[in-house]
Amino acid sequence: MKQLIKIIPLCLFLLLSANLFAQDGMEEYFYESGKIKVVVAVVAIVLIGLFVYIFSLEKRLKKIEGKR
Amino acid sequence: MKLWLKIICISLLLYAGVSSLYHPMTPGGLSVSASELHPGRNDFTFTGYGSHFNDAMSSLQVFVTSDTSGVYCAEVLQVVDNAHVIVSVFLPDTLSSNNLGFFANNDLDGTMFVESPLGSEGFTFVKGTANDLCEYKITNSEQQFFGFPFQPIIMESIRNLMWHVPMWFTMFALMIFSFAFSIRALGKNGGAVIAEYDLKASASAGTGLLFCVLGLITGSVWARFTWGAWWTNDPQLNGAMVVFMVYVAYFILRKSTPDEDKRARLSAIFNIFAFVLMVVLLMVMPRFTEGLHPGKSGNPAFSKYDLDSSLRSVFYPACFGFILLGYWLFTLNLRMKKIEIEHETTH
Numbered sequence: 001m002k003q004l005i006k007i008i009p010l011c012l013f014l015l016l017s018a019n020l021f022a023q024d025g026m027e028e029y030f031y032e033s034g035k036i037k038v039v040v041a042v043v044a045i046v047l048i049g050l051f052v053y054i055f056s057l058e059k060r061l062k063k064i065e066g067k068r
Numbered sequence: 069m070k071l072w073l074k075i076i077c078i079s080l081l082l083y084a085g086v087s088s089l090y091h092p093m094t095p096g097g098l099s100v101s102a103s104e105l106h107p108g109r110n111d112f113t114f115t116g117y118g119s120h121f122n123d124a125m126s127s128l129q130v131f132v133t134s135d136t137s138g139v140y141c142a143e144v145l146q147v148v149d150n151a152h153v154i155v156s157v158f159l160p161d162t163l164s165s166n167n168l169g170f171f172a173n174n175d176l177d178g179t180m181f182v183e184s185p186l187g188s189e190g191f192t193f194v195k196g197t198a199n200d201l202c203e204y205k206i207t208n209s210e211q212q213f214f215g216f217p218f219q220p221i222i223m224e225s226i227r228n229l230m231w232h233v234p235m236w237f238t239m240f241a242l243m244i245f246s247f248a249f250s251i252r253a254l255g256k257n258g259g260a261v262i263a264e265y266d267l268k269a270s271a272s273a274g275t276g277l278l279f280c281v282l283g284l285i286t287g288s289v290w291a292r293f294t295w296g297a298w299w300t301n302d303p304q305l306n307g308a309m310v311v312f313m314v315y316v317a318y319f320i321l322r323k324s325t326p327d328e329d330k331r332a333r334l335s336a337i338f339n340i341f342a343f344v345l346m347v348v349l350l351m352v353m354p355r356f357t358e359g360l361h362p363g364k365s366g367n368p369a370f371s372k373y374d375l376d377s378s379l380r381s382v383f384y385p386a387c388f389g390f391i392l393l394g395y396w397l398f399t400l401n402l403r404m405k406k407i408e409i410e411h412e413t414t415h
Contacts, residue, residue, distance in 0.1 A: 034223040035222075035224050035293055036225075038228065039224060045285050050282075067411065
């Protein structure tokens, strides 16, 4: 699980950099088929946010479990 | 949180999540191929989105309007497929306005509308010019498909309504909890009772802050592809940012006060002010100023016309679902905080 958490920021950075490199193509990419990709991005952000919260809760729990 | 509440939460979110992506869009006008119009004959392609030009060819009519008074019928030259139709329209030298709109109408799709700023050279614009109205009749103004309304710039991203807006509703609900707990904390005298309410208030505000961040990020992404910038000077956006910073300040204040009783009272007072500020910045201020958020500026009594019934059928369940999810996360956060404190005091 720990390795997985370490990979997550890397993946996010990769996604971000891919977007930055495609700055010129970004507009067309997101406008394709009626801007449905904007919805995909928003749904992904909401899910990622909720999962990050769950991970942070688990991290706090682990801290206490480790001390016991 | 009770099990039946969790079941309701999950089923509401499942329903809202699936149908926000599953429902089709109602047919709408996407674009016209002409870059400018001139007096005389103009040929262009009208492109629809999810339209049925081919299936309802017999009832298809296309017309160009220069104003509410000036309507010019276009002759359908060729229906390419369901989404494209090539038409030709004859325009006179004098138009009443250069605000050109393009309409297509058929039995299946209802009326589709494209408004694009086109060049209009060679016309004389005389306001209120009378013209020979063409023989148009709208056979069916109500489209026959169930789906989310298609709007020119928003397009498919209207589905974000079910994801972005419930974030703010959830944040509001959690901040109301937090506000109520803070008030109750101030009304008590015993140290243990204050600490209990203080803990509840901070747990609720913490979870609310998560939804605030999600609302800000999703809103920023949505704004980029509909308003054209990651951040605009909309009163709602700036207000939301200030509210975010105020609640961050609430947690900084808590961290910087080591004495427990003092911290509880100080942060309760701060929280009450923060809540009032949030109501003013997010509910009151946008009504007095012009902004980009639909249905926000002006009198809220008229905003009921903004939301289509197909959107409501998914939007309200999504809001309730996310509020229940927020409450669920709040209870988890609270229990975690209690265990942490218990652990700190025993070890």
